[in-house]
Amino acid sequence: MTDNLDKEEIIFQSRFSKEEVREFFKKDTKFYHTMNINGIKTENTRTSSEYQKWISQVIPNDLTGKKILDVGCADGFYSFLCEKRNASRILAIDQEGFDKHKTIAESGTKVNVNYFELFKKLLDSKVEYRKLDVYDIDLLKETFDFILFFGVYYHIENLISVLKKIHSVVNDSVFLSGHILESENPIMYYYDQSDPTKHGSAGEFAPIVASPQCLINIAKSICGFKNAELVDTISMPYERTYPHFFSDSNVGKIGLFKFSK
Numbered sequence: 639m640t641d642n643l644d645k646e647e648i649i650f651q652s653r654f655s656k657e658e659v660r661e662f663f664k665k666d667t668k669f670y671h672t673m674n675i676n677g678i679k680t681e682n683t684r685t686s687s688e689y690q691k692w693i694s695q696v697i698p699n700d701l702t703g704k705k706i707l708d709v710g711c712a713d714g715f716y717s718f719l720c721e722k723r724n725a726s727r728i729l730a731i732d733q734e735g736f737d738k739h740k741t742i743a744e745s746g747t748k749v750n751v752n753y754f755e756l757f758k759k760l761l762d763s764k765v766e767y768r769k770l771d772v773y774d775i776d777l778l779k780e781t782f783d784f785i786l787f788f789g790v791y792y793h794i795e796n797l798i799s800v801l802k803k804i805h806s807v808v809n810d811s812v813f814l815s816g817h818i819l820e821s822e823n824p825i826m827y828y829y830d831q832s833d834p835t836k837h838g839s840a841g842e843f844a845p846i847v848a849s850p851q852c853l854i855n856i857a858k859s860i861c862g863f864k865n866a867e868l869v870d871t872i873s874m875p876y877e878r879t880y881p882h883f884f885s886d887s888n889v890g891k892i893g894l895f896k897f898s899k
């Protein structure tokens with residue numbers, strides 16, 4: 639992990655008072671993202687502000703006039719960050735809908751996806767949300783300068799077809815993050831999802847995980863991206879033992895990538 643990352647926390651501003659924000663955050667549930675609004679932070683979150691900051695290093699600081707697609711947006715932290723960085727249009731999509739107070743099983747934790755709407759309201763945000771599966775992004779009939787594809791690739795069984803679709807709707811670059819296999823070789827691991835007893839309870843592990851070189855080869859040789867690079871890696875920020883670990887350590891790695899046209 640790069641150590642020259644600035645550690646300053648990303649703080650969003652809201653017209654609501656600190657007390658009002660605190661009241662909104664009190665609701666007893668699990669947020670996916672850490673949000674710091676007017677200095678008040680969500681607690682009980684799946685990802686930390688440090689981790690989100692690490693991911694955010696790959697997104698340009700000035701997005702003036704840029705169009706962004708955030709795939710698998712969850713609570714929307716990265717979409718709201720792009721708005722803060724002056725993007726002109728942001729479309730956030732997720733296969734989960736926010737119409738009901740619905741919870742999804744996300745790697746063993748319950749995530750209330752309705753918090754996207756709460757953050758949107760607190761921030762007076764213009765980010766547009768649509769319930770859409772990434773397999774259908776070609777139906778949008780729209781192109782985007784940058785596409786955020788954070789924490790999603792390992793959920794996608796037909797990754798090549800999806801990355802080809804992403805290539806067809808992106809003008810500049812896609813930023814991707816996700817679990818990686820620690821190997822120099824271009825390899826991919828498919829879990830046997832048919833037998834939950836093998837790899838923990840059903841849905842506990844995403845269907846695939848790939849090595850960095852495998853993702854890079856898919857991006858460049860198969861999907862047509864001109865450049866594909868591994869920007870950085872980080873040890874998995876939460877305790878987890880995945881069956882695909884080869885090494886002695888139980889610490890997995892997450893990779894951060896940039897694929898450009």
Ligand SMILES: C[S@@+](CC[C@H](N)C(=O)[O-])C[C@H]1O[C@@H](n2cnc3c(N)ncnc32)[C@H](O)[C@@H]1O
Pocket residue numbers: 671685709710711712731732733734770771772773787788789790793794
């Ligand atoms: C591990 S979370 C990552 C959330 C967020 N992008 C981040 O990095 O913090 C994966 C998200 O992707 C969504 N997702 C999974 N498969 C998807 C698909 N086929 N189409 C759209 N969204 C999907 C899930 O609903 C979930 O919100």
